[in-house]
Amino acid sequence: MTQSNQPFSRIIGTGAYLPARVLSNADLEKMVDTTDEWIFTRTGIRERRIAAEQESTCDLAEHAAREAMANAGITAQDLDLILVATTTPDLVFPSTACLLQARLGNQGAPAFDIQAVCTGFVYALDVADKFIRTGAARRALVIGAETMSRIVDWQDRSTCVLFGDGAGAVVLExxxxxxxxxxxxHADGRYSDLLAVPAGISCNSARFKAGEAYLTMKGNPVFRMAVKTLGEIVDETLSANRMGRGDIDWLVPHQANIRIIQATADKLGMSMDKVVVTVDHHGNTSGASIPLALHSAVRDGRIRSGETVLMEAFGGGFTWGSVLLKWA
Incomplete structure (x- = not known):
C-alpha cells in the first residue's frame, strides 16, 4: 500500500466514567497535614474521584468504552483492536484489555494493555493509528483507565493530594x-527513580505482597523535566506538520498540575480559554486524564469540526508524547 493510499484514523466517538465518591481538599485536610489553599495554589486541584472498594480498573474502562461505542454508533463486534492504557491493571494477567473484551462481547480482535503511565493514552493512540494506517484494523477502541488510589500512600501528603481514579475512551475509524x-x-529510562512505584513481581516483591507498592515522586525534578520535555514535544509536533503556534485551536493536555499546563500553553502562546482543564475536578488520573478531558470538551461543544487539537502528556519512565489531530 503506497503512502498516498493509506487511510487516516479519526475519532468517531468518545466516552468517560468517574467513580461516584468525591474526595475534596477539605476531606484531605482531615487525613493529612495539608490545606485546601495549599493544594489548590500548587496544583489547581479541588477534588478527585475515588473508586469504590469493589470497583476495578476494568469496571471503569467498561463504562467509558460502552459510552464511546454508543456515541460512535458501533457494537463490540465492529472492533478490530482493543487497547487499554493503564498503570493499575486488574490482574498481573490476563490483561485488562482481554478482561474488557470478554465483557463487551468481542471475539478475535487483538486486545492488550499499554503501560506508559501518564503518557499511556498517547502511546495507545500512536499504536492504534499505525494499525489503521497500515490496514491492519479498521476500527479500534482505545481506553485510558486508572485506579491510582490503590497505589497512593494516603499518609504521604506530597502525593496523595494529586491523584484520582477514572476512565476515558475513544473509538477510532x-x-x-x-x-x-x-x-x-519518547522515553528516557535514566530518570526512572524520580517517579515510580518501587515494587513489583520480580523486584522488591515483598513490598508488593505486603500491599506496600506505593507511588513515590521527587516533585521538583519531575516538574522541571515535564516542563522541558513538553515544550520540546510542542516544537517537534509543530515542525513535523509545518505549523505555527497559532494553527492550534485547542490544547488537551495531561491533567497533572495546573502550573505544567500553563507552562505548555505559554509555549504555544495560547490563551487558557483554549486549553481544556479538568484537573480541578479529576486530579491526576494518569492515563485516563487526556480522554476524560477530551470527552468533556467534545460533549459540551467546545471542540468543533475542522478544528486542530493538540494532546500532550508526560509520565513516569520518563515517557512523553503528543498527538495532533483535525477534529472530524
Missing part, C-alpha cells in the same frame, strides 16, 4: 480524510 495528523512518543 479508518477514513480518507484526517483525522490524526501525527503522533510523537
Amino acid at each position: 479508518a477514513g480518507d480524510a484526517p483525522g490524526i495528523l501525527s503522533t510523537h512518543i
Whole structure:
C-alpha cells in the first residue's frame, strides 16, 4: 500500500466514567497535614474521584468504552483492536484489555494493555493509528483507565493530594480524510527513580505482597523535566506538520498540575480559554486524564469540526508524547 493510499484514523466517538465518591481538599485536610489553599495554589486541584472498594480498573474502562461505542454508533463486534492504557491493571494477567473484551462481547480482535503511565493514552493512540494506517484494523477502541488510589500512600501528603481514579475512551475509524495528523512518543529510562512505584513481581516483591507498592515522586525534578520535555514535544509536533503556534485551536493536555499546563500553553502562546482543564475536578488520573478531558470538551461543544487539537502528556519512565489531530 503506497503512502498516498493509506487511510487516516479519526475519532468517531468518545466516552468517560468517574467513580461516584468525591474526595475534596477539605476531606484531605482531615487525613493529612495539608490545606485546601495549599493544594489548590500548587496544583489547581479541588477534588478527585475515588473508586469504590469493589470497583476495578476494568469496571471503569467498561463504562467509558460502552459510552464511546454508543456515541460512535458501533457494537463490540465492529472492533478490530482493543487497547487499554493503564498503570493499575486488574490482574498481573490476563490483561485488562482481554478482561474488557470478554465483557463487551468481542471475539478475535487483538486486545492488550499499554503501560506508559501518564503518557499511556498517547502511546495507545500512536499504536492504534499505525494499525489503521497500515490496514491492519479498521476500527479500534482505545481506553485510558486508572485506579491510582490503590497505589497512593494516603499518609504521604506530597502525593496523595494529586491523584484520582477514572476512565476515558475513544473509538477510532479508518477514513480518507484526517483525522490524526501525527503522533510523537519518547522515553528516557535514566530518570526512572524520580517517579515510580518501587515494587513489583520480580523486584522488591515483598513490598508488593505486603500491599506496600506505593507511588513515590521527587516533585521538583519531575516538574522541571515535564516542563522541558513538553515544550520540546510542542516544537517537534509543530515542525513535523509545518505549523505555527497559532494553527492550534485547542490544547488537551495531561491533567497533572495546573502550573505544567500553563507552562505548555505559554509555549504555544495560547490563551487558557483554549486549553481544556479538568484537573480541578479529576486530579491526576494518569492515563485516563487526556480522554476524560477530551470527552468533556467534545460533549459540551467546545471542540468543533475542522478544528486542530493538540494532546500532550508526560509520565513516569520518563515517557512523553503528543498527538495532533483535525477534529472530524
